[in-house]
Amino acid sequence: MTQTASPPERFYAARVIQLATVAALGGFLFGFDTAVINGAVTPMREDFGMSAGLTGFVVSSALLGCMLGAYLAGRLADRIGRIKVMVFAAVLFTISAVGSGLAFGPWDMIVWRVVGGVGVGAASVIAPAYIAEISPASIRGRMGSLQQLAIVTGIFLALLSDYALAAAAGGAANDLWFGLAAWRWMFIAEVLPAIAYGVLSLTIPESPRYLVAKGETETARAVLGKVLVDGVNDRIAEIARTVRREARTSFADLKKPSGGLLPIVWIGIALSVFQQFVGINVIFYYSATLWQSVGFTEEDALTQTVITSVTNIVVTLVAIALIDKIGRRKLLITGSAGMFVSLGAMAWIFSQAPLVTNADGSTSPALSDTGGMVALVAANAFVVFFGMSWGPGVWVLLGEMFNNRIRSTALGLAAAAQWLANFAISTTFPKMAEVGLWFAYGFYTVAALASLLFVLKFVPETNGRQLEDMD
Numbered sequence: 001m002t003q004t005a006s007p008p009e010r011f012y013a014a015r016v017i018q019l020a021t022v023a024a025l026g027g028f029l030f031g032f033d034t035a036v037i038n039g040a041v042t043p044m045r046e047d048f049g050m051s052a053g054l055t056g057f058v059v060s061s062a063l064l065g066c067m068l069g070a071y072l073a074g075r076l077a078d079r080i081g082r083i084k085v086m087v088f089a090a091v092l093f094t095i096s097a098v099g100s101g102l103a104f105g106p107w108d109m110i111v112w113r114v115v116g117g118v119g120v121g122a123a124s125v126i127a128p129a130y131i132a133e134i135s136p137a138s139i140r141g142r143m144g145s146l147q148q149l150a151i152v153t154g155i156f157l158a159l160l161s162d163y164a165l166a167a168a169a170g171g172a173a174n175d176l177w178f179g180l181a182a183w184r185w186m187f188i189a190e191v192l193p194a195i196a197y198g199v200l201s202l203t204i205p206e207s208p209r210y211l212v213a214k215g216e217t218e219t220a221r222a223v224l225g226k227v228l229v230d231g232v233n234d235r236i237a238e239i240a241r242t243v244r245r246e247a248r249t250s251f252a253d254l255k256k257p258s259g260g261l262l263p264i265v266w267i268g269i270a271l272s273v274f275q276q277f278v279g280i281n282v283i284f285y286y287s288a289t290l291w292q293s294v295g296f297t298e299e300d301a302l303t304q305t306v307i308t309s310v311t312n313i314v315v316t317l318v319a320i321a322l323i324d325k326i327g328r329r330k331l332l333i334t335g336s337a338g339m340f341v342s343l344g345a346m347a348w349i350f351s352q353a354p355l356v357t358n359a360d361g362s363t364s365p366a367l368s369d370t371g372g373m374v375a376l377v378a379a380n381a382f383v384v385f386f387g388m389s390w391g392p393g394v395w396v397l398l399g400e401m402f403n404n405r406i407r408s409t410a411l412g413l414a415a416a417a418q419w420l421a422n423f424a425i426s427t428t429f430p431k432m433a434e435v436g437l438w439f440a441y442g443f444y445t446v447a448a449l450a451s452l453l454f455v456l457k458f459v460p461e462t463n464g465r466q467l468e469d470m471d
Helices: 013-048 052-080 082-101 106-134 137-169 182-188 191-201 208-213 217-225 232-242 263-277 280-293 298-326 328-352 369-387 390-400 407-435 437-458
Strands: 175-177 355-357 363-365
Touching: 013 052, 013 082, 013 106, 013 137, 013 182, 013 191, 052 082, 052 106, 052 208, 052 407, 082 106, 082 182, 082 191, 106 137, 106 208, 106 390, 106 407, 137 175, 137 182, 137 298, 137 390, 175 182, 208 217, 208 232, 217 232, 263 280, 263 390, 263 407, 263 437, 280 369, 280 407, 298 328, 298 369, 298 390, 328 369, 328 390, 328 437, 369 390, 390 407, 407 437
Parallel strands: none
Antiparallel strands: 355 363
């Protein structure tokens, strides 16, 4: 990629923030949908009589839909536009919320989770693409980080609502309203933000890069005129230079003439895989169950999960403040090093804990008071380092590192790889935990070290460069 950087543009900051915030609401639902099952795992497993393996599949089944949604969203966005894909995702979120809350058993729960997953996958692609395409280069990192801020806020509110609903019913397994258990209302609660996302998506304009690609140059000029103070015609000319109007992007465009994917596409895929292989979503999918398994009460486990999600929000704000100042690479390097140390500490603590036999014949580590405190500190340190680096950093890079012609398709492929990696990690965690939590966290520790080496060798810096300058 060329190393030239365009001069800063003058822009209407309030307008840019408004557009980016609405687009990032897809990230909010992304976080809410994937984390809301945290408080429901144990009572759902008991109600449906599921084994550990089936429980893991039900939890991670949404990720199969995420892969499909991410795979299709990029190409769909190039055909019908970014806004229509947002509305489509909102509809799927709503259907999934109601269906999951009323599920009869594990198999229809899987269906509803997959439906919601398609919405999550679509939102995971469309939000960073739209934000990158509407934002001036000088603040694109901060605007792109709103996606991660929305994700972690969605996670926080999902976990907070889980806690509140369980507390109101006296336990997640107890009936709350209309004869439905509290854990079912945890899913239904998503209906409100899903509808809000769909309605608000209709209030923002289409991406100027999509409009230029479709020949609607005057409309694109009007959109940019409300974002940029000056230089609108120059920006339109640069967009037109990099967008091939007649050609629809296909996966063939992601390949080199000699065969194989373009190096930049491989980098995007690897970033996505490493973001998941460090095990971050184990914390947000299974933390309530995890902390109960090592001696915490249900209430304390849910409280700790909420505290962890608040920590995630705070450090994402730190990332927003830093990402356009120090660049993407430095954040990722710092995050990888910190995750390696904190995950290593968790693996060590669990390896030293004696095993106790549970009533169902399974075994789990019994942490001492000191060991439990060290594990909690290490888990939250891991969230801190991830939240300030790989959480927002990968989404920002995926939104901006590809050139205009392949952005949506390449981002879709990278996001699909991310969800595949997420599925693999989430599905295997219950079985890995049966071998030993030291084994699971030992694997994540190795992945964190590998991510550090990968960034040092392969990841380019995109800070401050126009999207039209990406090669």
